[in-house]
Amino acid sequence: MSDAQRILKTLLFSLFMLLTTSVTSYSSSASAIDTTIEKVQTENGTTWVLSYTLNTPSDRLVFIRNPDSSRTTRWLPKNSDIEIIYNTVEQQEIVRSKTGKPISKVSFLLTPTYKHLGKDYAPFSPFSNGGNAFHSGRLFACANTCKDEYNEWPITLKVPSGEHIVLNGKVVSGSASWVDKNNGRQVYVGKQQPIITDSAVALIDPALPESIQAKLKNDMPKIMAYFSHSLNPLAAEKPMLFASYAMVDGHSSQGGTLPNQIFMHWNRNDLDKRAENSDFANKTLWFFAHEAAHLFQPGNTDGVSENDEQSWLHEGSADYFAALAMNYLYEDANSYVKRRITHAFESCTQGLTQSTLANAYRKGHFNLYYSCGMVIHRAIDSVVQQKTLGEESLFTVWKRLQKAVSRGMPPGTATFLALLEPYNAPELINAINNATSDDASKAIQGVEALYQMN
Ligand SMILES: [Zn+2]
CATH class of the missing domain: 3.30.2010 (Zincin-like)
Structure with missing residues (x-):
């Protein structure tokens, strides 16, 4: 084969692979439901109508995200035979027919006000001038059960004339269709032009x-x-x-x-x-x-779950990075930053008497991931700088984490902690292990030790 032939063959083969993989991944991961969300102009203002059309009629519809039961009161079925109930055993909301008919198309009137969802993004974020951002992930629905491999959600959005959509940084009028995935995205609808x-x-x-x-x-x-x-x-x-x-x-x-x-x-x-x-x-x-x-933070694009015991990594570093940015950019903020760090240490040690970091997300003490996580990251920053005589810092470790994750390593605490090994700082590793352990007194000792490493 000549070089040209070889290149052509490789190109054709990659094209073939591209086509076949994208086709198979679509058919195995799509939930086979078309979702349409529409902002409609009415006599008294506007309403939001959400419709699901199923390729194959099914007994019920369920959702990927189930933070609470608020769809049962905030989504009003347009057909009186349809209801949304909350099943406490399955811990999810279920759309079904009261008379047991299979579902092929259902529509709801949505409540477009702000609703705080403790462990999820708010469905709507209203602007003062009538605009709204909504979270598309709230709409992801499946026939019967949501299978793990479902990760493609075809969505169509329609808006009234005089308003527009801002989707992925682009202004669109009339309607937009896209295939959504992972944790979804925020989409704006209203009259305001983006800056x-x-x-x-x-x-x-x-x-x-x-x-x-x-x-x-x-x-x-x-x-x-x-x-x-x-x-x-x-x-x-x-x-x-x-x-x-x-x-x-x-x-x-x-x-x-x-x-x-x-x-x-x-x-x-x-x-x-x-x-x-x-x-x-x-x-x-x-x-x-x-x-x-x-x-x-690496893993951001893959939708890292923020609701688990590893959250000290993402929340704690985000808070400590905020402290570093403020100290660097705004000199007059230094005393504020110092106060926040002291406060984080106090509320972390205080909070650990009620819940360990491992359990905090289950017990509603999510703030511990911020406060204790910040103390952990501050200690790492200081130890890394000491050990490398100022050549490296916490940012160096996070850059390596970014690289490791881009090479396929999981974006969690195990990958992160492994990156600390080369610094030969057993006292640091030991204190982090204690701080994140299941034993309350050990955890407090660990945090106290970390706080001193400065
Ligand atoms: Zn955060």
Whole structure:
């Protein structure tokens, strides 16, 4: 064979492999349900209608994500024969026919207000001007049972004229269709045009206090640049940033990340007043920096579960990276950062008397992953710098973790802790093992030892 023939043969073979693998992976991993979500203009405003069309009629529909039973009250079936019930044994919501008819198409009216889901992303993040971001993963449904291999969700979104969609950083009018996967994504629907900067495509609620808007526009790019320089830069396209302000009688704020997306929602109406407080500015910056740090964590694109005992790795490092970014970028924030670190140590040791890190996510003490995790990462940073005479730092270890994960290693604590071995710091490893152990007094001792390593 000539070189040209060999190249052609290789090309044809790769093309063949590409076609066959994509076809088989689609048929084995699709749930065979078409999902359509539509924002409809009505006489009294707008409504959101969600429909599922099944290729093969089935007895029931269930969902991939089951954080609570709120679909039973917030999703209103359009057909009176359809109901959503919560099955306590299976711990999931089930869509079924009251008279036992097989389901081939069902529609629901959705409630597009903010609903806090303790262990999941909020379904809707309303903007003050009528726009909304929604989480597509909330819609992922399966006929009968969700099989582990299902990971492709064909979704069509339709919006009324005068409004548009922002999907993956692009503005689309009318409708958009895509095949979703993993943990889903945030999609914007409304009248607001995104701000496109060098570091992000941003949808920032115009009702947010000026000071917060300025931070999002000016400080967020600085924070992203800091992480990009300290860790490996993001390979993907520009990340999306959503900042929504519901201006309702609520009292919460929530931030989160999905692959290449950061979102922050304030479900309250008192930000103008709060923004006058100087700690509030630092708290907001910390919040942005924490979420931005998540984007740089390996495994982010694969949808790492944040709800397990390994969360100290991701939450703790995001908090410590936020501390480093703030210390580096804002000199006048140093005393605030110091206070947060002391506070983290105190609330970690205090919290460990009630739950170990291994159990914290089951017992509702999720904040321990932030506080104890930050103490752990701070100690690693300090020990690595000492052992390498300042040549390396925690960022070096995280860069290696990024590399290891890109080569196929699991993005969890085992891979991370193995990367600490070469530093020959048994006292550090020992203290981390104690801090994360199942024994409360050992855990507190471990955290105290880590806190001293500075
Ligand atoms: Zn986080």
